[in-house]
Amino acid sequence: MSLRVDTENLPVLKNDLIIRAARGEETERAPVWVMRQAGRYLPEFLEVRKHHSFFECCKTPEIACELTLQPIRRFKGLLDAAIIFCDILVVPEAMGMTIEMNPAPSLPNPIRTPEDLERLPERIDVNKKLGYVFEAVNLTRHKLNGEVPLIGFCGAPWTLMAYMVEGGGSKTYQKAKEWLYRWPEASRTLLTRVADVCVDLLVGQVLAGAQVSCRISFCDGQAKLKKSLKKQLLQVFDSWASELPPALYQEMALPPCQYIAKQVRAKLQALGHPGVPMTLFAKGANASLDVLASEAGYDVLGLDSSITPAQARKLVGHKVALQGNADPMLLYGGQDAIKAEVKKMCDGFLAGGGGWIANLGHGVTPQVQVDDFRCFLESVHKYSRRNPEKAEVQVSNEKL
Ligand SMILES: Cc1c2[nH]c(c1CCC(=O)O)Cc1[nH]c(c(CCC(=O)O)c1C)Cc1[nH]c(c(CCC(=O)O)c1C)Cc1[nH]c(c(C)c1CCC(=O)O)C2
Numbered sequence: 001m002s003l004r005v006d007t008e009n010l011p012v013l014k015n016d017l018i019i020r021a022a023r024g025e026e027t028e029r030a031p032v033w034v035m036r037q038a039g040r041y042l043p044e045f046l047e048v049r050k051h052h053s054f055f056e057c058c059k060t061p062e063i064a065c066e067l068t069l070q071p072i073r074r075f076k077g078l079l080d081a082a083i084i085f086c087d088i089l090v091v092p093e094a095m096g097m098t099i100e101m102n103p104a105p106s107l108p109n110p111i112r113t114p115e116d117l118e119r120l121p122e123r124i125d126v127n128k129k130l131g132y133v134f135e136a137v138n139l140t141r142h143k144l145n146g147e148v149p150l151i152g153f154c155g156a157p158w159t160l161m162a163y164m165v166e167g168g169g170s171k172t173y174q175k176a177k178e179w180l181y182r183w184p185e186a187s188r189t190l191l192t193r194v195a196d197v198c199v200d201l202l203v204g205q206v207l208a209g210a211q212v213s214c215r216i217s218f219c220d221g222q223a224k225l226k227k228s229l230k231k232q233l234l235q236v237f238d239s240w241a242s243e244l245p246p247a248l249y250q251e252m253a254l255p256p257c258q259y260i261a262k263q264v265r266a267k268l269q270a271l272g273h274p275g276v277p278m279t280l281f282a283k284g285a286n287a288s289l290d291v292l293a294s295e296a297g298y299d300v301l302g303l304d305s306s307i308t309p310a311q312a313r314k315l316v317g318h319k320v321a322l323q324g325n326a327d328p329m330l331l332y333g334g335q336d337a338i339k340a341e342v343k344k345m346c347d348g349f350l351a352g353g354g355g356w357i358a359n360l361g362h363g364v365t366p367q368v369q370v371d372d373f374r375c376f377l378e379s380v381h382k383y384s385r386r387n388p389e390k391a392e393v394q395v396s397n398e399k400l
Contacts, residue, residue, distance in 0.1 A: 003127060003134055004135045004138070004139075007208070011141075011146035013146045013148075013149060014146045014148075015147065015148050016149070017080050018033070018080045018081045019233065021356060021357050022233060022279070023299065023321070023355065024318065024355040025355055026354065026355065026386060027386070028385065028386055030349070030357065030384035031080035031081065031358065032080055032357070032359065032380040032384075033079050033081040033082075033083065033151070033357070033359060034071075034360055034363075034376070035237075035359060035362060035364070037079065037083060038070060038071055038085045039364065040366035041366050041368040041369075041370065041373065042071065042370065045067060045070060054087075055101070057085065058086050058136075059132045061135040061136040061139050062139065063085075064084065064085040064086060064132075064140070065085075065136055065139045065140040065143055067085035068082050068083065068085045068136070068150075069140065069143060069144070072147060075374060078374065078381065079148060079377065080148055081150070081233065082140065082144060082151065083235075084133070084136060084137050084140060084150060084151065084152055088153070088159065089105055089160075089163060090130060090201075091130075091155060091160055091197050092163060092194075095121060096121065097109065104168060104169055107163060107164060107166075109167075110165055112165070112175075114183050114189075117186060117190060117193075120190070123196065124200075126197065126201060127204070130200075130201055131204075133208075134208035137150065137209050138208040140209075141208075149233060150233075151235055152205030152206065152234050152235075153202075153236070154198040154236060154237070154260075155198070155236070155237050156257050156280075156282070157195045157198065157253070157256035157260075158191065158240060158256070159238050159239045159241070160198075162243070164190070177243070177244070180248060180252050188252075191253075191256045192259070194256070195259050195263075198236070199259075199260055199263040202236075202260065203267045203268060205234070206232055206234065207271070209231065233277050233278070233279060233300075234277075235278070235281060236260060236280050238253065238280065238283060238285070239283050239362075240283070241283050241284060241285040242283055242284025242306075246285070246287040249285055253282075254282075254288070254291070254296065257280055257298075258295065261278055261298055277299040279300035280298040280300070280301055281302030281323070282296075283361075284304045286306060286315075289301065289307075289312060290316065293317065293319040294319060300321040300355070301321075301322055301323065302322075302323040302325075303322060303323065303324035303325035304324065304362055305325050305326065306361070309325070309348030309352055309356075310348055310351065310352055312324075312352075314352075318354045320354075320355075321355030322355070323358075323359050324359050324360070325345070325361040326341060326358075326360050326361060326376070327360070327361055328361060329365075330360075331360075331372050331373060331376060332367070332368065332372075335372060338372060339375065339379045342358075343379065343383040345358070346358070346380065346383040349384075350384065358384060
């Protein structure tokens with residue numbers, strides 16, 4: 001099967017701030033993007049959603065591309081990365097599960113017992129099942145015109161397993177945790193099966209956005225890459241990491257994330273690709289941050305708002321870059337509070353040194369006002385300069 005993917009003549013990247021920060025560089029200003037930046041707080045997103053179902057948006061490359069570009073267009077010059085419009089639940093869907101969005105995700109036929117694992121395929125043809133993601137990534141790379149890098153993503157196996165077993169979101173994660181305690185081996189089987197799809201999904205996204213003179217054949221899975229530049233990032237979302245006690249998180253949820261990082265790097269290397277920076281957002285897994293920094297195999301660790309920049313940097317040292325971590329609810333606090341809190345966040349991360357990517361501690365929520373979101377981005381631009389004296393001189397010169 002051939003995909004609509006054109007990796008020739010991709011535009012040259014004009015803003016590599018986030019790639020440099022992800023590699024641990026102390027950048028002149030913090031790069032900024034926001035989790036769920038393409039979403040329901042944007043009137044133009046809601047307009048598109050009036051006419052198309054959620055999965056129709058994900059599965060139609062032209063629509064997914066348009067939704068990815070909406071925040072980049074509206075906040076021109078303020079966002080330093082785009083994230084491809086998709087959802088973490090496309091993986092269980094590709095594995096044959098039914099997902100309904102009404103409006104929260106619901107899986108009417110959850111995996112209830114280890115016997116149900118038989119319903120899940122051991123392997124899937126990722127080009128066939130998830131080729132629409134690769135087409136959307138490729139189209140978006142062309143349409144972005146090199147303005148900012150594109151982030152590809154997937155959900156982490158534990159978070160996906162929780163949805164697959166619970167049949168949706170949950171307050172207690174009783175069923176998913178029951179699996180981990182009662183059926184650890186079957187849980188590992190499920191986690192690994194999900195992780196294998198995640199690996200192929202991430203690799204496919206990188207290849208679909210690969211640089212100019214790359215020659216990729218999606219038909220036979222063979223890729224001959226002559227040359228490639230590092231222009232993309234990948235993020236693994238483990239939104240429910242904090243639901244597990246640290247020892248259980250490290251025993252069950254972390255290994256599949258390590259496996260994903262290792263496999264993605266190995267597969268890209270085997271194809272002659274130089275690799276891309278990878279971020280692990282293990283939300284709230286603060287008690288494991290030191291372990292994540294030394295053992296997870298990611299370049300960047302995402303933080304939620306339950307830890308200070310200083311505490312996080314102390315735990316991870318300079319082994320990784322950090323991403324985060326303003327409280328998403330700050331965006332409801334008015335612009336004076338937004339400016340003051342962003343300044344504190346910037347001061348905290350800059351004092352700790354190392355690479356830092358500004359973000360919220362979790363996704364932006366639907367009722368946020370667009371102007372308040374803009375204020376958040378502008379405040380990061382203003383307060384995250386490494387050389388404020390110089391910036392002030394420049395401003396005063398401009399005034400003269
Ligand atoms: C847990 C999770 C999901 N999806 C995702 C996560 C991990 C991040 C997190 O914890 O927030 C990840 C996600 N979902 C979506 C993106 C797109 C890119 C982006 O802008 O970040 C990304 C990166 C679009 C979406 N995914 C969804 C929407 C809204 C659907 C709609 O338009 O009705 C969007 C824009 C639906 C979705 N999908 C999911 C939920 C819980 C919901 C419903 C509630 C909500 O919006 O948060 C599962």
